[in-house]
Amino acid sequence: MKGEKTMKTSPIRLVTITIIVAMLIISISALSVSAALNNPTITVSNSSGTTQNSYLTSDSVYARIAANGNGQKDIRVYVVTIVPSDGQALSDFRGSYTSATITSTSKTMQVWAAPLGEGTYFLVLDWGANGIYSSSTDKISSSFSVTAVTFDTSLRVECTPTAVDTSGVMQTTITGCLTLSDACTGVAGKTISLSYYDGSQYNSIGSATTSINGIYSLVWNVPIDLPNGLYIVRAEFSGDSEYEFSEGFTNGDTGLLVLPEYSYGALVALVACFGALIVFKKRTSLQKSSTN
Ligand SMILES: [Ca+2]
Numbered sequence: 001m002k003g004e005k006t007m008k009t010s011p012i013r014l015v016t017i018t019i020i021v022a023m024l025i026i027s028i029s030a031l032s033v034s035a036a037l038n039n040p041t042i043t044v045s046n047s048s049g050t051t052q053n054s055y056l057t058s059d060s061v062y063a064r065i066a067a068n069g070n071g072q073k074d075i076r077v078y079v080v081t082i083v084p085s086d087g088q089a090l091s092d093f094r095g096s097y098t099s100a101t102i103t104s105t106s107k108t109m110q111v112w113a114a115p116l117g118e119g120t121y122f123l124v125l126d127w128g129a130n131g132i133y134s135s136s137t138d139k140i141s142s143s144f145s146v147t148a149v150t151f152d153t154s155l156r157v158e159c160t161p162t163a164v165d166t167s168g169v170m171q172t173t174i175t176g177c178l179t180l181s182d183a184c185t186g187v188a189g190k191t192i193s194l195s196y197y198d199g200s201q202y203n204s205i206g207s208a209t210t211s212i213n214g215i216y217s218l219v220w221n222v223p224i225d226l227p228n229g230l231y232i233v234r235a236e237f238s239g240d241s242e243y244e245f246s247e248g249f250t251n252g253d254t255g256l257l258v259l260p261e262y263s264y265g266a267l268v269a270l271v272a273c274f275g276a277l278i279v280f281k282k283r284t285s286l287q288k289s290s291t292n
Contacts, residue, residue, distance in 0.1 A: 037102060040067040042077070042125035044144045049108035053144045057242075061112040061144065063123050065102060072103045076126040077111045083122060083140055084133035090126055093117075099129060116146045118241070148241045152181035155192070155248035157235035163257040164222050171221055172256055174205065176235050176248060178214045186214020190237055194218055196256065197232040205233070228260045 046052045049064040077098045078090045098111045123141040157176040164170050178187045190210045195202040208216035232255050239245035
């Protein structure tokens with residue numbers, strides 16, 4: 001008898017249950033509508049998604065994009081040097097933007113591969129990928145800087161031969177090597193300026209370009225009117241955005257020695273002595289033959 005009573009459901013209770021079920025259905029559907037990806041953020045990061053705001057030109061830049069909800073969203077990431085104003089058409093510093101589709105609440109993606117250009121930049125998240133910056137939907141990252149990788153260099157120079165004579169050999173080959181200071185790695189494709197010191201200033205000899213292993217070579221036609229003496233030869237690399245300035249000098253052993261030439265008078269005297277010697281030898285042999 002007790003069971004019969006509990007089996008009965010009053011009309012009021014039935015209505016209440018129906019209302020509750022209906023409300024539940026409405027709230028679930030409302031929840032699914034509001035669950036689309038929203039509230040995005042963009043962070044400049046490394047490949048693991050950790051925030052990074054300083055880069056070298058040899059690095060790559062990644063972006064960590066986070067959002068709430070679920071579903072998917074097409075996006076573009078622009079690299080810019082100036083924060084865009086509202087409603088402005090977006091233009092990428094690199095020439096083209098990076099596009100992607102976000103399908104989860106967090107994504108780390110490469111947006112700029114090495115080599116990077118030096119400067120200060122921002123990333124713009126174009127949420128919905130329409131190419132127009134809208135401050136209400138799009139996001140701008142904090143700024144990040146890119147600086148050049150620089151290497152210290154060493155430069156060597158020597159002359160072969162180390163002596164020239166204005167009445168004989170008047171060419172010397174200037175050779176050397178441009179390398180990294182902390183390794184024996186040659187630096188290729190760099191211009192080396194060569195000059196010699198005349199006692200008061202350096203005078204240009206010419207320039208040569210380093211080969212794949214950092215070696216350069218230049219044949220110098222030594223000016224015939226260069227006064228006798230020992231000349232220091234200098235090699236100079238002016239440096240660039242990647243490699244530091246360096247210079248090298250010949251020393252007493254490798255510097256160029258211009259030897260004193262025989263003057264015309266001295267040469268005549270030498271020829272006269274040699275001639276006298278021949279005459280003397282001839283006479284002696286004649287004397288010997290006559291006594292025999
Ligand atoms: Ca937009």
